[in-house]
Amino acid sequence: MQCNEDGELEDASSLTHFIFRSLKAKLVIPSLNICIVSNSIYCCKDKYTPINFKMQTPTNITIKGILGILMSCLDEMNKNRVISLGMGDPTAYSCFTTTDLVQDSVVQTLESHKFNGYSPTIGLPQTRKAISEYLSKDLPYKLTPDDVYITAGCTQAIEVAISILAKPNANILVPKPGFPIYELCAAFRNVEIRHFNLIPEKGWEVDLDEVNALVDQNTVAIVIINPGNPCGNVYTYQHLKKIAETAKKHKILVIADEVYGHLAFGENPFVPMGVFGSMVPILTLGSLSKRWIVPGWRLGWFVTTDPNGIFKMLRTLSA
Numbered sequence: 001m002q003c004n005e006d007g008e009l010e011d012a013s014s015l016t017h018f019i020f021r022s023l024k025a026k027l028v029i030p031s032l033n034i035c036i037v038s039n040s041i042y043c044c045k046d047k048y049t050p051i052n053f054k055m056q057t058p059t060n061i062t063i064k065g066i067l068g069i070l071m072s073c074l075d076e077m078n079k080n081r082v083i084s085l086g087m088g089d090p091t092a093y094s095c096f097t098t099t100d101l102v103q104d105s106v107v108q109t110l111e112s113h114k115f116n117g118y119s120p121t122i123g124l125p126q127t128r129k130a131i132s133e134y135l136s137k138d139l140p141y142k143l144t145p146d147d148v149y150i151t152a153g154c155t156q157a158i159e160v161a162i163s164i165l166a167k168p169n170a171n172i173l174v175p176k177p178g179f180p181i182y183e184l185c186a187a188f189r190n191v192e193i194r195h196f197n198l199i200p201e202k203g204w205e206v207d208l209d210e211v212n213a214l215v216d217q218n219t220v221a222i223v224i225i226n227p228g229n230p231c232g233n234v235y236t237y238q239h240l241k242k243i244a245e246t247a248k249k250h251k252i253l254v255i256a257d258e259v260y261g262h263l264a265f266g267e268n269p270f271v272p273m274g275v276f277g278s279m280v281p282i283l284t285l286g287s288l289s290k291r292w293i294v295p296g297w298r299l300g301w302f303v304t305t306d307p308n309g310i311f312k313m314l315r316t317l318s319a
Contacts, residue, residue, distance in 0.1 A: 088229065088260070090293045098293040123150025123301075131301050135284070138272050141307045149302040153295070154259040154287040157302040159185045161255050161283050165220045166191050172255075173214055173222040175206065179229050179257065194219075203268075204233035208246050215250045221283075222247055224273055227260040234268040237275075244276035253281045256305070260290050274305030281306040 090096040109115055115124075122128070128145035136143045151157040162185045165172065171192035174182045178195075186193045194214045198204040211222065224243055227234045235243075247254050256273035264270040274282050287300030304311045 088290060089295050090290065091295060096293050102292060102294070123148070131303070135272070135274070135286075135303060135305075139274050139277070139305065141277070143303065143305065147304045147306075151287075151300040151302050153289060153298040154257070154285050154300040155181055157285040157287070157300045158182060158255075158257070160302050161221075161285060162186055162189055162191055165253075167220070169218045170220045171216070171218050172220060173211060173252075175223060175225060175228075177230055178223070178225055182223055192218075196222075198228075198231065198233075200231075204228055204231045205235065205239050206243055208242060211246055212250075215252065219250065219252050221253050221255050223255045223257060225257040226273065227258075227264055227270060229257070229260060232265065234264045234266060234270055236268050237271045240271055240273060241276060244273070244279045248280045253283060256282050256284045258284060258286050259300075261286055262291055272305075274303075277305040277307050281308070281310045 125145060127150055128148040131148045131150075132143040132145050135148075149160070151160060158181055162172065162182070166189035169192075171194050172182070172186060173196055174193050175198050176195040177198065183193050196210045196214055197207045199207050206224070222243070224235075224240075226240070244254065254273055254276075258272060261272065262270050272284065274284050276282065282305040284303040284305045285300070286303070287295075288297055289295035289300070306312075
């Protein structure tokens, strides 16, 4: 990471990673009025001079905490607007609310006093049944409740997906740009992340040539985020089929992150990756958060869209 002659970071996309590195020299981020000196972050009165105020940067600070520090130092006089693409929370805007029917259903459930005890680890049977029926509407085959596992939002579904694929020297292919939680979860499991580029000139399609170059004998899966986060792209049936064919060729599975499913803008309709489950096994991840505008309810799912039953044939081997 280097600065140009104006003291600006040449690669802003690596900013968070850059901050976590051991810094020995003074560096400046003028647009945010920030100076970084010897592992500490300072607010600056100008491009090169830190003032006598040091922001607290504890060693256990999270990525979101770092971004919060950066956002708090924005120059209010600077007319260049900063838009955060880090979190898709529709409730942050008053024009987006869930329906009364959804809220009334939750109230009725609470007032019934029937669901105050522990639920099964994989979720209530009626919940799993409802999700399997909902997802089956867009598939050429029927899912069963046994294919569905309830999670605490889609983030836990990502954690589960990576944890069950973790093995010595394993690597997973992840889109760039994409959703940073994959990198975080992989780090905890010692799984290597390999980034493949999305092609902006082609509607952020996957660079399949690069995918072919990245795959090796330790690659276990490829992550496909559709509709895209953060780019908002929606893949065509034809492109998803090519992705499935590529995964089949390399004998890897597909992690289909469809948390924004059916939130499709533009000409392309949303097509679930599970449509190609007969070609290659798919792990479908989703939640109530976006489409039903209730991210705080933390209800997600992890679904094996795998009509050939390949997942059921797998066994865990220990050396």
